Amino acid sequence: MSVRELVVLGTASQVPTRHRNHNGYLLRWDGEGILFDPGEGTQRQMLRAGVAAHDLNRICVTHFHGDHSLGLAGVIQRINLDRVPHEITAHYPRSGRRYFERLRYATAYRETAALTEAPVDTDGDLAVTASYTLEARRLSHPVESYGYRLVEPDGRRMLPERLAAHGIAGPAVGRLQREGSVDGVSLADVSEVRRGQRFAFVMDTRLCDGVHALADGCDLLVIESTFLDEDATLAQDHGHLTAGQAADVARRAGVRHLVLTHFSQRYTDPTAFERQARAAGFDGELTVARDLLRVPIPKRS
Numbered sequence: 329m330s331v332r333e334l335v336v337l338g339t340a341s342q343v344p345t346r347h348r349n350h351n352g353y354l355l356r357w358d359g360e361g362i363l364f365d366p367g368e369g370t371q372r373q374m375l376r377a378g379v380a381a382h383d384l385n386r387i388c389v390t391h392f393h394g395d396h397s398l399g400l401a402g403v404i405q406r407i408n409l410d411r412v413p414h415e416i417t418a419h420y421p422r423s424g425r426r427y428f429e430r431l432r433y434a435t436a437y438r439e440t441a442a443l444t445e446a447p448v449d450t451d452g453d454l455a456v457t458a459s460y461t462l463e464a465r466r467l468s469h470p471v472e473s474y475g476y477r478l479v480e481p482d483g484r485r486m487l488p489e490r491l492a493a494h495g496i497a498g499p500a501v502g503r504l505q506r507e508g509s510v511d512g513v514s515l516a517d518v519s520e521v522r523r524g525q526r527f528a529f530v531m532d533t534r535l536c537d538g539v540h541a542l543a544d545g546c547d548l549l550v551i552e553s554t555f556l557d558e559d560a561t562l563a564q565d566h567g568h569l570t571a572g573q574a575a576d577v578a579r580r581a582g583v584r585h586l587v588l589t590h591f592s593q594r595y596t597d598p599t600a601f602e603r604q605a606r607a608a609g610f611d612g613e614l615t616v617a618r619d620l621l622r623v624p625i626p627k628r629s
Contacts, residue, residue, distance in 0.1 A: 330358040332525065332625035334550060334587065337366075337373035339617045341532075341554050341568075341590045342395055349373050349619050350395045351590060353550060355527060357478060358459050360385040363403065364476065364529050364550075370399030371406050377620050381410040386417050386455075386462070390531040391473035392424035401434040408441045415442040419454055419464070421472040422447035448474050451538070460524075465541050467533035469567040475531065475542045480524030490518040525625055531590060534567050535577070543581035547626045550617075551577065552590035557604050575605035578612065584626045586610055589617035 337352030350367025361383040448464045455462040460478040467473040494513045504510045528542040530551040554568040578586040
């Protein structure tokens with residue numbers, strides 16, 4: 329049975345707190361695992377969340393500030409220690425290649441796994457698989473930063489009443505799905521488009537075109553809300569979003585489930601982020617992330 333869920337490993341920005349680890353997020357998408365922004369302590373958080381190195385197929389780094397990347401050294405060494413048998417692909421901004429190399433070889437260890445580097449330097453598709461297309465979009469931060477988005481290919485939803493009207497039943501339904509037509513009845517005659525699911529991961533950034541492009545039509549949007557709205561000037565100066573800004577993006581984009589994360593240590597009341605997101609007009613499902621939380625991708629509508 330396929331599983332599509334977000335496993336939250338850490339939710340703190342800049343420095344960890346007593347209750348929040350540095351960033352770290354694992355997306356389980358059918359049989360694959362995509363690790364986003366492994367900050368310091370991610371390897372331990374994976375252990376606590378029941379995530380193994382063998383679960384990883386891709387690593388996606390938005391940018392090379394420490395709270396988003398210092399965990400790379402430990403994660404990469406664990407991949408090799410556990411002798412992960414399949415290839416793992418790492419995406420990160422090409423301008424930060426020297427940082428990736430330093431973290432990859434921070435200390436001595438024996439390389440046993442296949443880790444392929446695929447740096448990002450422009451907007452567009454990074455990978456196309458049978459179950460998703462992985463895209464990147466440039467964000468607005470003091471260092472080069474990219475957000476990531478998964479889009480499932482559209483499928484078809486069979487309509488029982490139309491099947492019955494055309495006399496299609498039993499094995500003929502499967503044949504119709506495979507071949508596209510049976511006895512003059514086409515797939516379009518008895519089905520409708522089922523839009524593929526969409527997931528986006530947006531970290532450190534000001535408002536920009538990339539944010540809106542990534543969020544568009546998402547079933548699940550994971551987005552930074554480092555600051556509360558009263559500190560919007562600080563957010564702008566440091567290249568971040570407020571809770572209200574993130575929620576407004578989600579509202580305009582038609583997001584079904586919004587996950588706010590990457591909180592500044594200056595705030596002690598997480599409910600304030602929810603209140604400001606609701607005040608911004610977002611009325612979909614809303615989660616203020618906490619460490620080790622699991623968030624399922626909403627079921628297809």
